[in-house]
Amino acid sequence: MIESATASPRERRRVETTRTLVSLTRRATAAHGLAGFTIEEICAQAGVSRRTFFNYFASKEDAVLGVPLGADSADEDEFFVAMRPRTPAGQLSHNLVDDFATLIAARWAKLDIDRASAAELMAAAEREPQLLPHMLERGRLDQQKDIALIERREQLQPGDPRAAVLVQIIVHLGHLALPLSLDPDDPEPFPAALQRLVATASALFSSHDRHRLPNPHDPESAA
Structure with a gap:
């Protein structure tokens, strides 16, 4: 918005x-x-x-x-798919994580969340317990769509765990980035906060090749 x-x-x-x-x-x-x-x-x-x-x-x-x-993100989704460089099917592209984080940031921007609107949402959620399952179900469906989107972009087999793991990690990093963007004393733009947290997560997994995560369907890459 x-x-x-x-x-x-x-x-x-x-x-x-x-x-x-x-x-x-x-x-x-x-x-x-x-x-x-x-x-x-x-x-x-x-x-x-x-x-x-x-x-x-x-x-x-x-x-x-x-x-x-x-409020769907069909155009952004197709751009996300098109940004994949020429990479063998089933091998994760080197820009996948950054591109997916950028896609999530674009979606959050459409929600137009500032401190006032966030406070109104929290007050509504505290008053109405029915909202929680509605929010959880919407989140579950959105994550399923994103898993399928990543599988399509990276030409992965359905059910490849790497797609689900990536979605879970970036979504939860987004949840951490949101309060940072709403900090009344030192707000950090949501995209910048998310990218910083993604970089932090990447450093935590630095023992892996950041350009090619292990392929569970390839015994040699998992070794």
């Missing part, structure tokens, strides 16, 4: 309406729980119709999480 300097008036209105609906839904959830208010009440406060709300969000839960309809 980051506004571009070249965004059209229509795109800017969509960004602003999205922010308004997210904020209102989070505050209403924090005050009353998901069942304690109607979508019509949110729409009345935002000055939009119920139909408009569902043009933006599939549900109250998605509005609280700040995940609008059409």
Whole structure:
């Protein structure tokens, strides 16, 4: 939901309406729980119709999480795949980790999380336990998609554990980077924080060749 300097008036209105609906839904959830208010009440406060709300969000839960309809990263995903250099199938490309971290950072940027919006989300989550399983399920599905995306990019066999391990590591490093980006005294841009943590993780695994991780399907590389 980051506004571009070249965004059209229509795109800017969509960004602003999205922010308004997210904020209102989070505050209403924090005050009353998901069942304690109607979508019509949110729409009345935002000055939009119920139909408009569902043009933006599939549900109250998605509005609280700040995940609008059409927020997929198809273009970024295809660019991520296209960035793979000529590398033998099944051998991980040397830029895979950095490229995947960049993809995750681009997705976080679309969520438009600042200290105020993060505080609203946390207050809503504390008030409404139902949000937790919704968040976990969305995260699980997103990770499954990313595993398949990495398998496609690197031409790995389905179920290759390296794809799942990479996704888990980068996702959790993203969770560590987020509070650093929201630090009220010394905030660090999320992409920079994530890249720094990725470099730290790489140093921890420095006993391995950083340009070619062991292939579990290749006994010689695993030796």
